[in-house]
Amino acid sequence: xxxxxxxxxxxxxxxxxxxxxxxxxxxxxxxxxxxxxxxxxxxxxxxxxxxxxxxxxxxxxxxxxxxxxxxxxxxxxxxxxxxxxxxxxxxxxxxxxxxxxxxxxxxxxxxxxxxxxxxxxxxxxxxxxxxxxxxxxxxxxxxxxxxxxxxxxxxxxxxxxxxxxxxxxxxxxxxxxxxxxxxxxxxxxxxxxxxxxxxxxxxxxxxxxxxxxxxxxxxxxxxxxxxxxxxxxxxxxxxxxxxxxxxxxxxxxxxxxxxxxxxxxxxxxxxxxxxxxxxxxxxxxxxxxxxxxxxxxxx
Numbered sequence: 001x002x003x004x005x006x007x008x009x010x011x012x013x014x015x016x017x018x019x020x021x022x023x024x025x026x027x028x029x030x031x032x033x034x035x036x037x038x039x040x041x042x043x044x045x046x047x048x049x050x051x052x053x054x055x056x057x058x059x060x061x062x063x064x065x066x067x068x069x070x071x072x073x074x075x076x077x078x079x080x081x082x083x084x085x086x087x088x089x090x091x092x093x094x095x096x097x098x099x100x101x102x103x104x105x106x107x108x109x110x111x112x113x114x115x116x117x118x119x120x121x122x123x124x125x126x127x128x129x130x131x132x133x134x135x136x137x138x139x140x141x142x143x144x145x146x147x148x149x150x151x152x153x154x155x156x157x158x159x160x161x162x163x164x165x166x167x168x169x170x171x172x173x174x175x176x177x178x179x180x181x182x183x184x185x186x187x188x189x190x191x192x193x194x195x196x197x198x199x200x201x202x203x204x205x206x207x208x209x210x211x212x213x214x215x216x217x218x219x220x221x222x223x224x225x226x227x228x229x230x231x232x233x234x235x236x237x238x239x240x241x242x243x244x245x246x247x248x249x250x251x252x253x254x255x256x257x258x259x260x261x262x263x264x265x266x267x268x269x270x271x272x273x274x275x276x277x278x279x280x281x282x283x284x285x286x287x288x289x290x291x292x293x294x295x296x297x298x299x
Contacts, residue, residue, distance in 0.1 A: 006116055006123040006131065042277050043258035046073035049211060049241050050095060050132075055109035056269075057087070057094050059102070064090045066269040068109070070260055072211075077233055077242045079252040079278065082262035082293070087270025088245045091262075092213050095243070096132040097125040113211075130157060133204035137216040139196035141188030141203075146171075146180050149188040149199055153207040166206055173239075174202035175232050194225025198232065205240075212236065214244040218251065230255045249294055253282050261290045 048071035055068040065087035072078050080088040093099045094107060097118065111118040118128055130153070141149050150167045159166065167184075171177040176198045180191070188199050197217055204212055214233075218226040233242055233255055246252050252259055259282070260275040274281065274290045285291045292298050 006113065006118070006120075006127045043073045043076045043078070044277050046076055048072050049074040049114065050243075051110070051112040052091075052095075053110045053112075055091075055094065055107065055111060057090055057099065058106050058108075060104045063267065063269045065094075065262075066265070066271050068270075068272055070272065070275060072241060072243060073258060074241050075237055075239075076257040077237050077244060077255055078258045078260065079256035080243065080245045080260050080262060081247070081249065081252050082270070082273075083264065083298075084247070085268070085270075086262045086264045088262055089215050091270070092134075092215055092243065092245055095211075096134055096213060097128045098134065100125050130207045131209050132211040132213060133207060133209035135197070135200050135204055135212060135214045135217050138220050139193055139200055141191070141196050141199050143187065143189060145185050146188050146191070146199060147184040150202050150206045153203060157207060170202040170206040171199075173205050173236065174198045175228070175235070176202055192225070194221050194228055197221060197225070197229060201229075201232065201236075205236075209240065211241045211243065214242060216245050216247065218246070218248070226251070249282075249296070253278060253294075261285075261287075261293060263289060263293075 050070075050072040052068050052070045052072075056066045057064050068091060070078075080091065082088055090099065095111065095118070099105050099107075107119055113128070113132065117123070142152060144152070147167055150170050151163055154163060154166055168177060168181075171180060176195060179195060180186075180199075188196065191199060197220075201212070201217075218229050221229065230251065233244070236242060237257075244252075244256065256278045258275070259278045261273045261281060262270050263273050265271055274285055274287045276285070281290060282294050285294065
């Protein structure tokens, strides 16, 4: 199987060849940053990096989400919104196979990362989670030093390059380097809530993912720290694709390029009501249910 695929014998970024002609097309496209005027292109017109087609997820006999079809545009922020219990977080964890860790669960439908089936038998779930990173609702730094928090993932995956440089670069990308560069040996738990969340983002970045999943990353933060995380996301999308779950309609409107509105059916399974560029969802939705939700009339 190809070395650049998601299988267990995947070659790490530090060991990959640098000649584009020797790489698979899907890998070449992921390394190309968008042109300077690409930000003006509507998200609906951007090629997707992740495709969910007819996806349903089950906890035992209970179907948590049903028939989900979403195409996530590259180098954009996609927001998942909807009432509690409609399966937003479940869907997020299905994308990077974290739900595999829960017994008696199963997936139906197709999830593709570029052109590769994320649930194919040869695919290594650990490699999936490296390429598709995750930031959780509550900041969860390890009880280790700031340095060791960021270095944890690369060490685990056998990184052989300049670890000091990688830690510094990751902290810089997370807009945290200036705050911590002189106290890298201090515990990550000594940081403020907003700093801890940025440390967790740096930890996710350090494994060199292409996609970052964020499950309500600002729900435990004050307004100032929330704004800092939103500003950081705007910077990160130049190099990463971001999917965020949020209950904050103002945040979805401010921070995302594309919005997916989910609700629950009578059987309690989550489904997609409407999806479109964020400006359309918030100003001219086609479904009355969407208009009611984003305007605060239900949910």
